[in-house]
Amino acid sequence: MSEFKTIALRCLLALSISLSTLVARDVSAAETAAPPSVAIHFTFDRPLDASMAPFFLAAKDGSFGAERLNVAFSSATGSPEVLARVAKGDSELALVDINELIRFRDKEDAAPVKAVFVLFNRAPYAIVARRSRGIQALPDLDGKTVGVADGDLSMRLWPALAQQNGIKASNVKFHRISPAVREPILSAGQVDAVAGFSYLSAVNLRDRGVPDADLVVLRYADYGCEAYGFAVVANAAFAAAKPEAVKGFVRALIAGIAATVKEPARAADEVASRIDGGDRELELERVRTVLADNILSDEVRRNGLGGIEPLRLERSIGQIAQDFKSRKRPAASDIFDDRFLPPVAGRLIN
Template sequence: MSGFKTFALRDLPAVVLAVAILLVTLPAREVTAAETATPSTAVHFTFDRLIDASMAPFFLAAKDGGFGAEHLNVSFNSAAGSPEALARVAKGDSELALVDINELIRFRGNDNAAPVKAVFVLFNRAPYAIVARRSRGIHLLPDLDGRTVGVADGDLSMRLWPALAQQNSIDASRVKFHKISAAVREPILSAGQVDAVAGFSYLSAVNLRDRGVPGGDLVVLRYADYGCEAYGFAVVANPAFAAAQPDAVKGFVRALIAGIRATIKEPARAADEAVSRIEDGDSSLELERLKTVLVDNILTDEVRRNGLGGLDPARLERSIDQIAQDFKFRKRPAAADIFDDQFLPPVAGRLIN
């Protein structure tokens, strides 16, 4: 027989009976919209290359809950270069991506290109550079005259070399370019088989020091130091997604800005977060890489004046002209075809203190 005992209402004390009757007769309270959790928007985000510490702000935005606070469910993946990442965004396989803005410019210069635009500029200065050995007599860009430079297939820095050479009165025909695999770019320079290599300043230079090449024997010839006005990596958005979900794009940008600020404040933690996503990643190497990126590419004088994420349309127009020296546009894009600033917070929300 069951051990539970039932009671009739008449068996309850008067006070308890009154409370029970009150609870039964109270009308059900309507749940307000504010009390209902806002559903998350899924965002597939593509990096245009393998992960390194320069991407740390995105990972801190995820780690610290910045994306979640904006009701975004962000997943990351990587592509084999900016053209592939742009193709994913144009097709709608990714809502957002990090790409070289100069590749976006070339993409938009094609017939019937999807109207993909950048919504946030991460690298205010392009990382293009030629890394050389001082022991080979190279100290300045004109010293490349008669030298051999190793260049990997698809190296983005070479796309702007003709304009840079012309701007600095260098006879481009006297610089010998030796095609190499990206995998041997640093080993071939450290072994002395070439005089210099082309690439990104925060990748090649840092990797060479890690390989034991003395820092004092390395000279980093940054394009930006020789008149190249190109911007670097930027976040681009699928046009249909940006039109349908503008608040999601704005939220992503706000979270990314918070991630950049956290990276500036705690670079070691940021580098570690990136390393946790890199197979056999090296914390000290990635921290050095991140510090290089912050100084050379992100926290420029222009950014300190005008805030993160934006750009100067006149400067962008000049950089498009530089690209045109080695690229035939079917239809030259204007700055307004490349960048859309409507998703940026006001300047006060983008300044770096």
């Protein structure tokens, strides 16, 4: 009987070892079958601010990792520089002003860089003025002095905006300034208004002590400007070789936007933690302004995040063309590629 028990135990042990080996082989095979993570170098076209919160929450919450993406962030000094990087392949994806992309694609030999996701459905361009200087609406700029930083993208749409609103452009004096003194010279009363982004300049001026009641934010979008704003662009070769990675990035970004809408305070914390001397309350005000003014438009609530209306984009291309002699005016299809967007149901947001 003892000998029988010994034989039985040996059989059970052998069976256990065989099963363990099979399980180990199955796990190893599953790990081998899983595709490796795709590395993406993502570049922002300016220093970090609250508008980038959805990207940072997507990273913090593991949304990029869930799509098997290894995303590294960096910043540059403007959309032209970033577009050059993307065109060369130094960055696979980037955030740029879509209106700068339109100008970039106007060149005959331009690389076929396209936007794959529009973050700002409404451009952030604005004239921030002081009511105490007699400015309540855009036509009140007649005879006034506006401070404009070198390279300010909003000025490229000013000719069309002025014409559309019956303003004689020559009656508005633009004073060239450094970006660093944009808010200080307005708060000091050296100019009547400044051109800039609504979520940056207006918030900065309030932070400098300019009374909210004395500030008026004249958003281009409220005066007939149909331009879209910041968009994610892709290197053409990367998008062709790794379409699923681009789609995964877009899905993760949508999750980041949803998280930002749901928890703006947490989004502000994440942004502030990445900025030297970041101010949580200041960034929270910016997050809320960006969501209300630029991201969650009526068009987005109707059609979902990330896309465009082709006719609107065509009209905005026409507005930009008024600012320079167009050599090869791009079409909407040259600027935006919707193949990487999920179905509308996956892009709707409350």
